[in-house]
Every structure is written in structure tokens, then in C-alpha cells.
Amino acid sequence: AFLQEVQVKEINAVLLTKGMSDNWESIWNFQAKPNDLLIASYPKSGTTWTQEIVDMIQNDGDVRKCQRAYTYVRQPHLEWKPWLLSTPGLEEAEKMPSPRTMKTHLPVQLLPPSFWKENTKIIYVARNAKDVAVSYYHLSRAMSVLPRPGTLDEFIDKFMNGRVLWGSWYDHVKGWWNKKDKHPILYLFYEDMKENPKQEIQKILKFLEKDLSEEIINKIIYHTSFDIMKQNPMAGYDTIHINIIDHSISSFMRKGITGDWKNHFTVSQSEKFDEHYKKKMAGTTLTFRSEI
Ligand code: PPS
Structure with a gap:
């Protein structure tokens, strides 16, 4: 009953593309285990990068083992x-x-409840909103199974209003931020990972209660750097979705930098975005380093 009354509207709003919410009931009833690890994020925030780092950690930096299968x-x-x-x-x-x-x-409110019940560890990764919007726009242009983005101006508008697959960025990052002191959640930022990957990998190691040598950590940094990961056919989605990403338009492993929004947003788009951003993010302790 709860599922029907409270969630259906929201699920349809969040998972708004065809077919995505069909198996919602089984998602909601998914059984997490205490020794699972979940990597959570809003799309285009560095999920796949974090996944590769975590897999390298779990396999003690063994590159071959990490190429055992697709992401x-x-x-x-x-x-x-x-x-x-x-x-x-x-x-x-x-x-x-x-x-x-x-x-x-x-989004945090739609996570299957067994994750909370089992106290499963979660790593959340967040990224600057404008960079997420730009990355999301490009992938949406190249992947015709995603909802059509329209022009960048139209896409920015949809993004600001949460009318994109997986819903509102603002609610997502704030929702998970608010949960982080009540549950084992390691909250990471893409910008920190770019600036100081060693420090962020050490945070992950501590969170996973694992110890690795300096040599292995350096190996992980190298193999999960953008250029090396881009060449890895088992990492990311470029090689898997070979037929559904139009590479003449864009790629999954596109640029992998911070601040690319400056190459895309006009001054007026940026000002409009910032004004709306301030309202949406008012009152939260969550801040992003390259916000404006
Ligand atoms: S997804 O499909 O929503 O899970 O996408 P996600 O993996 O979260 O985000 C994709 C963006 O992350 C960039 N990326 C990286 N950046 C830096 N270093 C590494 N190793 C890396 N791997 C992936 C990827 O290029 C997408 O960002 P943009 O800005 O489009 O390049």
C-alpha cells in the first residue's frame, strides 16, 4: 500500500524513461547484506571512477583481476x-x-530499506552541479535511449527543475548528505578526487578497514586516472554500449575534468543557474568547492 500511494508518483518522476520503473517492486524489496558495499551517486558524478578505485582496492591493485568483467x-x-x-x-x-x-x-528516499536495516556501507560521490549538467547533456545527446536533452539551454532548464532521469540533483546531493551521520556513508567529491586522489583513496581504505602499501596506492591512482581508464575496455560503458552511444557525438569517458561548464554555460545561463542554486541549496552545510 505504501508503495502504491507514496511512491508511484515519485518513481515515475525519477525513473522517467521507458521501462525503468517496471520492476520497481523487486527493487524496493531487494535484500541487502551487511557485508555488501554500495556506491551511490547522482548520474555523471564520478560513479564509474569510484567503482574502479574500489575494485582495485578490493583486488589489492591487481589490474588483471579488475579486467575480469565489464563494470x-x-x-x-x-x-x-x-x-x-x-x-x-x-x-x-x-x-x-x-x-x-x-x-x-x-535518491536516498527510494533506496531499498534493507540497506538501512542491514547497516550496509555506502560510498556516495557528488560533483559540481554545472559539470554534472554538462556531462549529462553530452551523454544524453549521444545515447538515444536516454530522454532527449533538447538544446543545452533546454537541458539546463530541465536539470534545474529535476525533470531528468533520476530526478533533482539538488534533492539528491542534499538527501544523501543529511543521511550521512546516521548511517555508515562515506561522502566523497569528484573535485577532491581530481585534486588529491591519494587522500581520497586513503579515506576509502579507512572506510573499508583496509590497508595497502604506498606502491599499490600509486598503482591504483595510475590505473584509475582518466587517460588510462579511457583505454581500459572493461571500465566504463563505451565498449559495452558500442551500439547505443553515438561516438561521433560524444563518449562516456568524455573529458574527465573539473570546470568544463565554463566552456558551455553562457554568462546569462550561469547567472540564472546561480540564482536558482542559492535558493535550492540555502540552509545546507553541503558546499562544493568549484561551485560558482
Ligand atoms: S554514470 O553513468 O552516471 O554512472 O556516470 P559517472 O561515472 O557517474 O560519470 C561520468 C563522468 O565521470 C568521468 N570520469 C572520470 N573523470 C576523471 N577520472 C576518471 N578516471 C573518470 N572516469 C570517468 C566521465 O568522463 C564523465 O564526465 P565528463 O565530464 O562527461 O567527462
Whole structure:
């Protein structure tokens, strides 16, 4: 009953593309385990990068082991119902032996409750809103299975109003931020990972209660750097979605930098965005370093 009354509207708003909310009931009833690890984020925030770092950590920096399978097989995306892949992320996850690492883009209020009940560790990664919007716009242009973005101006407007797949960026980052002191959540930022990957990897190690040598940490930094990851056919989605990402338009591993929004937003788009941003982010202790 709860599912029907409270959630249906929201699910349809968040998972607004065709087919995505079909298996909502099984997503909501997903059984997390205490020794699972979940990597959560709003889309285009550095999820895949974090996933690769975590897999490298879990495999003690063994590059070959980390190339054992595609990203989506190593760490299934729970609510994703891929168009070309045979099994939904949820079913992949159910088949996996423990300890499992999984991915989600669900906003905090839609996370299956078993994660809270089992006290499962979660790593959340967030990224500057304008860079997320730019990255999301480009992938949407190149991937015709995603809702059509329109022009950049139209897409920015949809983004500001949360009318994109997985909903409002503002509610997402704030929702997870508000939960982080009540649950084992490590809240990371893309900008910090770019600036000081060693420091952020050390935070992950501490969170996972793992110790690795300096040499292995340096190896992880190298192999998860943008240029090396871009060449890795098992990381990201460029090689998997070869037929559904139009590479003449854009790629999944596109630029991997901070501040690319400055190459896209006009002054007036930026001012309008900032004004709205201030209202949406008023009263939160959550701040982003390259905000404006
Ligand atoms: S997804 O599909 O929503 O999970 O996308 P996500 O992985 O969160 O974000 C994709 C963006 O992250 C960039 N990326 C990286 N940046 C730096 N270093 C590494 N190793 C890395 N790997 C992926 C990717 O290029 C997308 O950002 P943009 O700005 O489009 O380049």
C-alpha cells in the first residue's frame, strides 16, 4: 500500500524513461547484506571512477583481476534495466556471491530499506552541479535511449527543475548528505578526487578497514586516472554500449575534468543557474568547492 500511494508518483518522476520503473517492486524489496558495499551517486558524478578505485582496492591493485568483467557485471547497477544487456542489474546482484559491490543512482528516499536495516556501507560521490549538467547533456545527446536533452539551454532548464532521469540533483546531493551521520556513508567529491586522489583513496581504505602499501596506492591512482581508464575496455560503458552511444557525438569517458561548464554555460545561463542554486541549496552545510 505504501508503495502504491507514496511512491508511484515519485518513481515515475525519477525513473522517467521507458521501462525503468517496471520492476520497481523487486527493487524496493531487494535484500541487502551487511557485508555488501554500495556506491551511490547522482548520474555523471564520478560513479564509474569510484567503482574502479574500489575494485582495485578490493583486488589489492591487481589490474588483471579488475579486467575480469565489464563494470556493470563486477558492480551491478541495481535499478538499471539495460537495453542491450540481458539481465537487469538487480538480477545480476542477486546472483553474485558475497561480498558484493553494487551501484545505484537512486535518491536516498527510494533506496531499498534493507540497506538501512542491514547497516550496509555506502560510498556516495557528488560533483559540481554545472559539470554534472554538462556531462549529462553530452551523454544524453549521444545515447538515444536516454530522454532527449533538447538544446543545452533546454537541458539546463530541465536539470534545474529535476525533470531528468533520476530526478533533482539538488534533492539528491542534499538527501544523501543529511543521511550521512546516521548511517555508515562515506561522502566523497569528484573535485577532491581530481585534486588529491591519494587522500581520497586513503579515506576509502579507512572506510573499508583496509590497508595497502604506498606502491599499490600509486598503482591504483595510475590505473584509475582518466587517460588510462579511457583505454581500459572493461571500465566504463563505451565498449559495452558500442551500439547505443553515438561516438561521433560524444563518449562516456568524455573529458574527465573539473570546470568544463565554463566552456558551455553562457554568462546569462550561469547567472540564472546561480540564482536558482542559492535558493535550492540555502540552509545546507553541503558546499562544493568549484561551485560558482
Ligand atoms: S554514470 O553513468 O552516471 O554512472 O556516470 P559517472 O561515472 O557517474 O560519470 C561520468 C563522468 O565521470 C568521468 N570520469 C572520470 N573523470 C576523471 N577520472 C576518471 N578516471 C573518470 N572516469 C570517468 C566521465 O568522463 C564523465 O564526465 P565528463 O565530464 O562527461 O567527462
